Amino acid sequence: MLxxxxxxxxxxxxxxxxxxxSVRTWCAREGLPADAWHRALAxxxxxxxxxxxxxxxxxxxxxxxxxxAALLGVDAENLMGRVHSEVRAAAEMVELAERARAAxxxxxxLSNSYGLDPYNPYTTTGVWDLFDVRVISxxxxxxKPNPAIYRRTLERMxxxxxxxxxxxxxxxxxxxxxxxxxxxxxxxxxxxxxxxxRLLDLDPVEPSPAIPH
Numbered sequence: 001m002l003x004x005x006x007x008x009x010x011x012x013x014x015x016x017x018x019x020x021x022s023v024r025t026w027c028a029r030e031g032l033p034a035d036a037w038h039r040a041l042a043x044x045x046x047x048x049x050x051x052x053x054x055x056x057x058x059x060x061x062x063x064x065x066x067x068x069a070a071l072l073g074v075d076a077e078n079l080m081g082r083v084h085s086e087v088r089a090a091a092e093m094v095e096l097a098e099r100a101r102a103a104x105x106x107x108x109x110l111s112n113s114y115g116l117d118p119y120n121p122y123t124t125t126g127v128w129d130l131f132d133v134r135v136i137s138x139x140x141x142x143x144k145p146n147p148a149i150y151r152r153t154l155e156r157m158x159x160x161x162x163x164x165x166x167x168x169x170x171x172x173x174x175x176x177x178x179x180x181x182x183x184x185x186x187x188x189x190x191x192x193x194x195x196x197x198r199l200l201d202l203d204p205v206e207p208s209p210a211i212p213h
Contacts, residue, residue, distance in 0.1 A: 004183070004200055006157050006164035007100045011111035013169035014187045015093050015127050022086035030074050037083060040071045047071055054115055057138035061115025081119030089125045092193035092205050097130040099202050106132050106157045110149065110166070113138035133157050144173040150180055167196055 012019050023037045033039075040047045050067050053059040061080055069076035101107050109131040114121065116138065122128040133156045137143035140152060154161055161181035168174055169187040178184045185196055193205040 004105065004163055004165050006106040006108065006159045007097070007196070007200065008108045008110050008153055008157075008164055008166040008177075008182070009093070009097065009131075010168040010170070010173070010187070011109060011122065011127070012087075012114075014167055014192070015090055015097075015109070015130075016121075016125055017086075017088045017090055018189070019084065019087060022084050025086055026083045030072075032072065032074075036072060040068055044071060051114075052143075055112045055137050055143045056141055057113065058141075061117055061119065064115060078118050080115060081124075084119065084121060084124075087121070087125060089127050090193075094127065094130060096193040096197055096202075096205050097127075099197065099205065100200060101130075101132065103200075103202055105200065106159060108133035108135065108153055108157050110135045110144070110153050110168075111137065112143045144168070144170075145176045147176045147180065150177050150182065154180070154182075165196065165199060167192065 009015055024034045027034050027036050041051050042048055047068060050059060050064055054061065054064045065079035066076045069079050097107050107130065109122070109127070111122075113136045128134070133153065135149060135153045135156060137149065140149060142149045142152075144150075154164065157164070165183045165185060166174070166177045167185045167187050171186060174184040174186060183199070185192070185199065197203065197205040
């Protein structure tokens with residue numbers, strides 16, 4: 001008998017190959033410093049505020065592209081899609097999600113959005129249909145680590161917190177889930193799927209070759 005009934009998975013860095021590698025490749029192509037993207041999104045106050053608006057669905061990706069391209073001095077056309085052009089679904093996590101669903105678990109996607117148009121990361125990577133439940137911050141108007149988005153995910157899954165495991169690669173997103181009673185796992189790249197499979201009493205998932213972040 002399975003000890004858990006639900007699996008909640010983050011998107012970027014969990015269901016995908018490392019984002020940083022694609023970002024650095026794009027920066028090199030554009031002749032920018034390797035940390036230019038991070039500085040524009042996280043270190044620049046205006047860039048940070050606009051990214052928060054994007055996550056919450058208050059600014060469409062197309063408009064965000066224009067503002068962020070201006071900060072970076074690059075072309076705005078499908079900026080987010082160009083930066084993430086080398087991001088792919090993580091094969092071992094796809095296998096984990098498929099195996100969990102086949103075993104009867106409810107599998108949910110819980111993701112802070114970075115927009116859906118013109119670049120839709122979920123359909124482009126092919127992971128959208130792996131999930132029974134999808135909770136995307138852009139559609140909800142709230143984002144991790146706001147506890148409300150975790151409660152909303154549990155409601156959509158029709159499960160108690162103690163029934164679920166949540167996997168995320170961003171440490172600050174884990175404590176709010178844990179405080180609700182959800183078992184949390186910090187995704188640390190290579191081997192994460194195998195660890196979660198053991199936790200869920202599923203057949204082993206073989207780790208994919210390690211990919212640099």
